[in-house]
Amino acid sequence: MNAEIIAxxxxxxxxxxxxxxxxxxxxxxxxxxxxxxxHSVVGDNQSRLLAEISAAQDRAELIILTGGLGPTKDDxxxxxxxxxxxxxxxxxxxxxxxxxxxxxxxxxxxxxxxxKQALIVEGSDVLxxxxxxxxxxxxxxxxxxxxxxxxxxxxMKPMLQTSVIPRLLKLRKGEPVISRVLRYxxxxxxxxxxxxxxxxxxxxxxxxxxxxxxxxxxxxxxAKHSEVKTAQKMLDVxxxxxxxxxxxxxxxxxxxxxxQKTFELLSSSQLTIASAESLTAGLFASQIGSQPGASxxxxxxxxxYTNEAKMNLAxxxxxxxxxxxxxSKRCAIELAEGVKNRLGSDIGISFTGSAGPExxxxxxxxxxxxxxAFQSNPPIALHxxxxxxxxxxxLKAVKHGLFHLIQLLExxxxxxxx
Amino acid sequence: MNAEIIAxxxxxxxxxxxxxxxxxxxxxxxxxxxxxxxHSVVGDNQSRLLAEISAAQDRAELIILTGGLGPTKDDxxxxxxxxxxxxxxxxxxxxxxxxxxxxxxxxxxxxxxxxKQALIVEGSDVLxxxxxxxxxxxxxxxxxxxxxxxxxxxxMKPMLQTSVIPRLLKLRKGEPVISRVLRYxxxxxxxxxxxxxxxxxxxxxxxxxxxxxxxxxxxxxxAKHSEVKTAQKMLDVxxxxxxxxxxxxxxxxxxxxxxQKTFELLSSSQLTIASAESLTAGLFASQIGSQPGASxxxxxxxxxYTNEAKMNLAxxxxxxxxxxxxxSKRCAIELAEGVKNRLGSDIGISFTGSAGPExxxxxxxxxxxxxxAFQSNPPIALHxxxxxxxxxxxLKAVKHGLFHLIQLLExxxxxxxx
Numbered sequence: 059m060n061a062e063i064i065a066x067x068x069x070x071x072x073x074x075x076x077x078x079x080x081x082x083x084x085x086x087x088x089x090x091x092x093x094x095x096x097h098s099v100v101g102d103n104q105s106r107l108l109a110e111i112s113a114a115q116d117r118a119e120l121i122i123l124t125g126g127l128g129p130t131k132d133d134x135x136x137x138x139x140x141x142x143x144x145x146x147x148x149x150x151x152x153x154x155x156x157x158x159x160x161x162x163x164x165x166x167x168x169x170x171x172x173x174k175q176a177l178i179v180e181g182s183d184v185l186x187x188x189x190x191x192x193x194x195x196x197x198x199x200x201x202x203x204x205x206x207x208x209x210x211x212x213x214m215k216p217m218l219q220t221s222v223i224p225r226l227l228k229l230r231k232g233e234p235v236i237s238r239v240l241r242y243x244x245x246x247x248x249x250x251x252x253x254x255x256x257x258x259x260x261x262x263x264x265x266x267x268x269x270x271x272x273x274x275x276x277x278x279x280x281a282k283h284s285e286v287k288t289a290q291k292m293l294d295v296x297x298x299x300x301x302x303x304x305x306x307x308x309x310x311x312x313x314x315x316x317x318q319k320t321f322e323l324l325s326s327s328q329l330t331i332a333s334a335e336s337l338t339a340g341l342f343a344s345q346i347g348s349q350p351g352a353s354x355x356x357x358x359x360x361x362x363y364t365n366e367a368k369m370n371l372a373x374x375x376x377x378x379x380x381x382x383x384x385x386s387k388r389c390a391i392e393l394a395e396g397v398k399n400r401l402g403s404d405i406g407i408s409f410t411g412s413a414g415p416e417x418x419x420x421x422x423x424x425x426x427x428x429x430x431a432f433q434s435n436p437p438i439a440l441h442x443x444x445x446x447x448x449x450x451x452x453l454k455a456v457k458h459g460l461f462h463l464i465q466l467l468e469x470x471x472x473x474x475x476x
Numbered sequence: 477m478n479a480e481i482i483a484x485x486x487x488x489x490x491x492x493x494x495x496x497x498x499x500x501x502x503x504x505x506x507x508x509x510x511x512x513x514x515h516s517v518v519g520d521n522q523s524r525l526l527a528e529i530s531a532a533q534d535r536a537e538l539i540i541l542t543g544g545l546g547p548t549k550d551d552x553x554x555x556x557x558x559x560x561x562x563x564x565x566x567x568x569x570x571x572x573x574x575x576x577x578x579x580x581x582x583x584x585x586x587x588x589x590x591x592k593q594a595l596i597v598e599g600s601d602v603l604x605x606x607x608x609x610x611x612x613x614x615x616x617x618x619x620x621x622x623x624x625x626x627x628x629x630x631x632m633k634p635m636l637q638t639s640v641i642p643r644l645l646k647l648r649k650g651e652p653v654i655s656r657v658l659r660y661x662x663x664x665x666x667x668x669x670x671x672x673x674x675x676x677x678x679x680x681x682x683x684x685x686x687x688x689x690x691x692x693x694x695x696x697x698x699a700k701h702s703e704v705k706t707a708q709k710m711l712d713v714x715x716x717x718x719x720x721x722x723x724x725x726x727x728x729x730x731x732x733x734x735x736q737k738t739f740e741l742l743s744s745s746q747l748t749i750a751s752a753e754s755l756t757a758g759l760f761a762s763q764i765g766s767q768p769g770a771s772x773x774x775x776x777x778x779x780x781y782t783n784e785a786k787m788n789l790a791x792x793x794x795x796x797x798x799x800x801x802x803x804s805k806r807c808a809i810e811l812a813e814g815v816k817n818r819l820g821s822d823i824g825i826s827f828t829g830s831a832g833p834e835x836x837x838x839x840x841x842x843x844x845x846x847x848x849a850f851q852s853n854p855p856i857a858l859h860x861x862x863x864x865x866x867x868x869x870x871l872k873a874v875k876h877g878l879f880h881l882i883q884l885l886e887x888x889x890x891x892x893x894x
Contacts, residue, residue, distance in 0.1 A: 099514065
């Protein structure tokens with residue numbers, strides 16, 4: 059199956075936002091073994107959109123449109139698709155009821171233009187929007203599948219993943235491609251690629267595709283076989299080959315993030331955590347707090363931005379601050395132990411460092427200390443040196459903390475199993 | 477002048493990267509008063525690229541191509557453009573010399589495929605690449621200007637700004653367009669548009685374009701006039717007209733975010749802040765901490781995820797928790813006052829609420845209380861009801877806190893000025 063993605067919205071043509079929707083959809087279609095041949099962006103202009111859809115239909119078996127389903131006069135994707143197909147727009151009662159309910163719950167008056175969001179192209183397969191008001195649609199046009207999705211990524215992404223991809227997988231012809239993503243941390247893309255170069259070189263089936271993003275590296279391995287089980291076994295062999303070389307850097311698979319993996323391990327071990335954060339100023343705690351069910355894991359945290367707060371909140375000694383400074387092994391350990399004791403958690407973790415723009419206490423920019431106090435074990439501290447701008451350093455520091463926690467938690471649960 | 481942007485590269489179609497080049501180029505063209513009508517992305521495939529260029533030439537006066545100028549076999553943009561124009565590729569001695577010098581300086585052997593980067597389409601106006609090896613090109617095809625730029629953003633951006641835009645400004649007919657972005661919070665896109673519908677309806681020059689993203693709404697207003705000063709005055713009038721109706725929701729202009737605006741106001745007023753966060757678990761403090769120079773503003777914070785932490789860290793009374801619960805006005809106020817006193821800051825802000833998936837203390841999901849204790853003023857608490865998934869609620873709660881802080885801080889500095 060070959061696909062084209064059309065994004066609709068003048069804000070894209072003005073450069074106000076990047077077309078990240080096309081990127082996300084392309085990734086998910088690639089995972090489903092569907093080839094994307096073109097992206098395009100057109101503004102909120104009916105005649106240009108009509109020309110775009112018409113040309114795409116001549117080439118593609120699947121067209122995914124994003125954007126232009128909202129309440130305003132500018133939003134005209136479904137109007138244009140209806141015109142293209144010679145169909146009417148009809149009210150979708152279920153969606154209308156949902157929108158009315160939304161305004162009722164928010165205690166706000168519903169303006170008339172919001173009703174427009176419940177209109178669908180006649181004969182559509184309607185996709186419920188769990189994160190916004192405008193429903194999605196699937197239609198068929200002379201053998202081409204047309205999918206209409208809302209523009210806001212937080213509405214589009216879940217709709218694509220839960221409603222669209224499963225339907226496309228059923229329609230796809232040819233041998234299935236089974237993919238698996240292997241996730242690595244603490245090794246650069248170039249080094250990873252260099253170390254498994256002989257495996258990449260001989261790849262045909264399974265294929266191996268490296269990709270770096272946000273300080274992590276992933277390898278996507280994909281196998282083609284008529285039997286899914288056989289494809290899975292082929293992937294197992296490739297994975298084992300790769301990890302005989304770089305296995306110690308792998309922390310998870312597929313959609314599993316460093317954060318989710320840490321959270322699952324904490325949850326399943328019934329361990330609680332608390333953080334004392336200087337450099338990261340709450341970023342670690344906030345990430346743990348982003349996980350549903352966080353209250354059973356996160357006892358709380360201290361944002362110790364000033365030396366005063368490090369002493370008063372976490373009990374760091376003035377001697378440590380005077381003699382070793384805030385960016386030091388000793389301070390990281392006292393912060394981790396302090397917050398663990400203060401909040402009565404099983405684990406205390408701390409982040410202190412210099413993220414710039416000014417350097418701190420004469421430490422080079424990017425110097426970070428992470429302290430971990432794990433139950434009654436001797437506390438440990440990691441020293442890392444990072445490069446990049448302020449918020450990249452803060453984010454990367456949290457990732458290092460999570461990666462190290464994963465290793466400690468895995469050792470911990472291994473011990474319990476023994 | 478109307479333009480189309482064609483990006484070339486299979487990595488875009490696989491979703492490995494987003495087409496941020498198109499966003500950047502669009503911004504710069506909009507600033508230059510050139511209308512962009514389409515973006516497209518095609519892979520490293522000669523026939524599809526040829527079809528794309530041919531179709532674009534029929535529509536556009538300017539085509540900007542990015543990517544595909546590199547040394548590998550996949551790179552075939554200039555080969556395709558040469559074929560399209562019926563021209564040859566010829567060696568550009570100056571570029572070849574530059575590439576040879578590059579390898580000499582880097583003490584590396586120059587592989588043969590790097591020579592390919594110095595080939596240009598016969599008759600091109602060559603654009604020197606100061607940040608990489610492949611030169612850019614400008615060509616003319618039956619009245620359409622073709623611009624070829626390298627794909628890596630750090631090569632493309634300076635070449636666009638220093639070599640391409642100045643040439644286009646000379647060629648451009650018509651008047652410059654001056655734009656301004658007005659930023660609103662606390663009002664939905666539909667309601668905003670509804671309330672200023674009569675202004676949008678009569679718009680010709682200046683134009684008004686609404687856009688919603690991440691719970692905020694912006695209006696881009698754009699005026700066309702041969703005199704920049706006059707265009708600015710036209711925008712002033714339109715801005716005043718709009719804000720006579722919805723001015724109370726506006727918090728900033730152009731690139732200014734809620735966070736930056738809050739941070740600037742805190743900084744310029746020399747006020748410090750500290751946070752006590754339940755629902756948001758450090759997200760507020762972390763955002764303040766993301767700003768360069770945060771240490772002069774952020775005293776620290778408490779992540780009070782459990783009731784125990786609310787009592788022990790922030791001094792919330794057990795009576796409040798027992799009688800009113802953690803998601804209550806009283807608790808929000810005690811948290812804000814507690815953290816302000818505990819950390820000795822000018823302002824204490826708190827976030828408590830129910831973000832799901834389970835409801836808390838029988839409170840409906842999305843119930844949020846924000847407490848603000850501002851110096852010796854009586855503390856206040858905001859009650860907001862949010863909808864959406866867990867992390868959208870947490871993010872939106874922080875934005876509400878920032879928006880309210882902006883209002884208080886502006887009142888505060890008005891008082892000082894009086």
